Amino acid sequence: MSETLLQAAGVTASDADLLSQTVSAVREAGSALRERFGEVVSYETREELMSALAGNDDAALEILRPALTRLRPDARFVEDELAGGALPSGEWWVVDPAEGNVNHLHALPEWAVTATLVRDNQPVLTVVHVPLTGETYTAVAGGGAHLDGRPLRVSPTTDLGLGLVATSQARPDENDEVVRRIGSSITAMLFDALVVRTSVPATLHLVNVAAGRLDAFWQFAGARADLLPGALLVTEAGGQISDAQGRPWTPQSESFLAAAPGVHAQAVTTLSR
Structure with missing residues (x-):
């Protein structure tokens, strides 16, 4: 620009x-x-x-x-x-x-x-x-x-059931609670979204959300360096940022969600089960 x-x-x-x-x-x-x-x-x-x-x-x-x-x-x-x-x-x-x-x-x-x-x-x-x-x-x-x-503009998708979503492991050696949350969230998204991708690193998923290639990305735990670049990119591309329960996200939050506005609420519902 x-x-x-x-x-x-x-x-x-x-x-x-x-x-x-x-x-x-x-x-x-x-x-x-x-x-x-x-x-x-x-x-x-x-x-x-x-x-x-x-x-x-x-x-x-x-x-x-x-x-x-x-x-x-x-x-x-x-x-x-x-x-x-x-x-x-x-x-x-x-x-x-x-x-x-x-x-x-x-x-x-x-x-x-x-x-x-x-x-x-x-x-x-x-x-x-x-x-x-x-x-x-x-x-x-x-x-x-x-x-x-x-x-860049985020996806116009409004139906999570048609959405391509992704998640990532924030770091090696996560504690038992985080590992279980990751597993249960993937299962929930496999039921509610079209396709679920799981890979590292988080930033490359987030640039894809900002570019409209992915409809949502979520992660439990995480580091500032993983999430801050994508958080700014997604926000400036018209997306929504929150924690997995839909509350305002900060670097102190225990979870992170970036999504196109049309599927954000649906993703929160899925991840809040």
């Missing part, structure tokens, strides 16, 4: 320029990860797995951290991409240097690089770049959601 159009939508020139420079940084980090992508990375222990994941994170952060710090010197970084809950006041960069990192290690294509600027616990702008397709999704609060400059 051009800076002129962003300003016409009420977005300040500083935020419009910041978005453009954030896109450049995220794309550069994506290129670094693409160079590391190809063969399945083998590991035999949890320690070897964590080391391989950290290698990808570090390669992207070597680019993202200095670039984003130059853009907003006073903004702090969220160090743990799996962390949730509210942030202290002020500006924070919530970055996932390799969203879907485990897919990258397994030579699967579903992974991305994300960066979201959060100001006083409200996402201001976000960039999601998918290196293997070259797609870049962007959103600015009040300025709409876009894919490579083209406006």
